[in-house]
Amino acid sequence: MNVGILGTPVSSGNRGVMALGASLVRLCAEAGATRIVMFVGHHKPCEVAFRVGDRDVRAQVVNYRLSPRARPCEHLVWIVLASLCYRWLPHARVRRWLSRHTPWIAAIEEMDLVGDIRGGDSFSDIYGGRRFLLGFLAAWSVVLVKGSLVHFPQTYGPYGRRWTRWLARYLLRRAPVVLARDRESQRVAQELVGEKPEVRLSPDVAFALEARAPRRIETDPPLEEGREVLTLGGVGPIGLNVNGLMYNGGYTRKNMFELKLDYVALLPRLIEALFQEHSGELWLIPHTYAPPESVESDPEACRRVRAALPPALQARVRIVTGEYDCHEIKGVIGLCGLFIGSRMHACLGALSQGIPTVGIAYSRKFAGVFESVGMRDWVIDGRTTGEAEAVARVMELYRQREGVRDRLALEAETARIRLREIFGELLRRAVPEGAPLQLEAMGPAVGGALEQQ
Structure with a gap:
């Protein structure tokens, strides 16, 4: 079973998109994939290893580039043009020539199933038209060669531009399976898409990401050697993920x-309000790493937040400084008694x-x-909520935290079970080029899981 994955990088400071890739590799490998290929924008073809349980799963990287110094056969413009010729000139000799001269096409031909996850939330134009268009072109090349493309669980929309909405419709109508995460x-x-294909619900794939404790938790100020994480009163720290992109006003720096x-x-x-009731520490936890001058830098935003506090409160706030991978940062998050986040995959962790x-x-x-795990009321929408209301709501939820803990753990385990069922059936029922794959025909286990979600 050869499975191709689009829409998740193999190297990025954003631990959220890295979590998507690691989770998809795990789900596909556990469902029986014998070969996994990542189709991504990357500087060179290579292999990457993903840890799945107690073994390494190696995935081949087939890359595209945008640089004028790229090899022509790896450039996205060539890939799209070659894919168009592949579709419009359906002669065996022409296709063999295109395949020999375009590694991207050769690899797609060998796949039994290719799915796109588009960074989880980039099947939308909220991050700008350029990002949407690049994702579309990569996905379109697969549709041109294979005839269809599965859409893994992700967010669809919003679409503020007519042309992005039209291109989104084009891809979705050529999908044998469309999975939405909400x-x-x-x-x-x-x-x-209209009536077909039927869009089904699925948990976010990051529920399947394995957490691993780092060998050493690096913080500023440092943790004392051998000190337990639990602090004053035996209370675990509150984890606060600071989103550098929000802190800096988005890519435009103007409240994007x-x-x-x-x-x-x-x-x-x-933080001041929390410390009036919380007897322990608070940890500022980054989830996207970038240089300090970047709008994406969570660590720099964490430093600014801590510097803005009175000295007495700074003494109870630590910044997690270790640049951990997606598994390890999830392990750090797992030490918290309560978590407050603005990066969605930090929250998912x-x-x-x-x-x-x-x-x-x-x-x-x-x-x-x-909402997929019964926590809809625990979201504070920054687009409609002011600071005073947000602080009051967080404190109200802080006081309710123990009442939801057991139920949430059960919901999270249910989500992992659903994901294993869904991906197991996707791979077992992978079909030849262009043939329909009907989730409603997958049997009661998966159909029931999707409907319950």
Whole structure:
């Protein structure tokens, strides 16, 4: 069984998109994939190893590039043009020549199933038209060669441009399977495609990500040697994920996400309120690593938040400074008694471990994913909520945390079971080029799992 994966990088400072790739590799490998190929924008073809349980699973990377210095056969423009010729000139000799001269096409021909996850939330134009178009071109090349493309669980929409909506409809209507990770995305995608294919619900794949404790937890100030993580009063730390992109106003630095919330002003105010009731420490936990000058840098935003606190409170706040991989940062998050996050996959790292989690959201994707584990009321939408209201709501949820812990752990385990069922059936029923793959025909286990979700 050869499985291709689009839409998740193999090297990135964003631990959320790295979690998607690691989770997909695990789910596919456990479902019986014998070869996994990652189709990604990358500087060179290579192999990468993913840890699945007690073994390494090696995935081949077939790359495209945009650089003018790229080899022509690896350039995305060539790949798209060659794929168009492959579809429009269906002669065996022409196709063999294109395949020999385009590694991307040769690899796609060998796949039994190719699926796209588009970074989890980039099947939308909220991050700009350029990112959407690049994702579309890579996915379109697969449709041209294979005739169809599976869409793994992700967010669909919103679409603020007519042309992005049209291209989204084009791809979805050529998909044998479309999986949405929340009900609003299911509605948006179904509206785009009409009656067929039927868009189904699935948990986010990151529920399957394995957590691993790092050998050493690096913080500023450092933890004392041999010291237990539990602090004053035997209370685990509160984890607070600071989203550098929100902190800096988005890529435009001008409130790109149209937040009502003043995120910069909120965080020190929130920490002060928490310490009025919390006897332990608070850890600032980054989830996207980038240079300090980058708008994406969570570590730099964490440093600024801590510096904005009064000295007496700074003494109870640690910044997690180790640049951990997606498994290890999930392991660090797992030490927290409560988690508050603005990177959605940082929140998923907590939710999937049964940790009560508050999401401070910049888009609608948070609400649907939290809803999938019964935590919809734990999302604070920064687009409609002011600072005073947000602080009050977080404190209200802080007091409710023990009441949801056991139920959340059960919901998270149910999500993992559903994912294994869904991917098991996807791989078992992978079909030849262009043939329909009907989830409703998969039997009661998966059909029931999808409907319950």
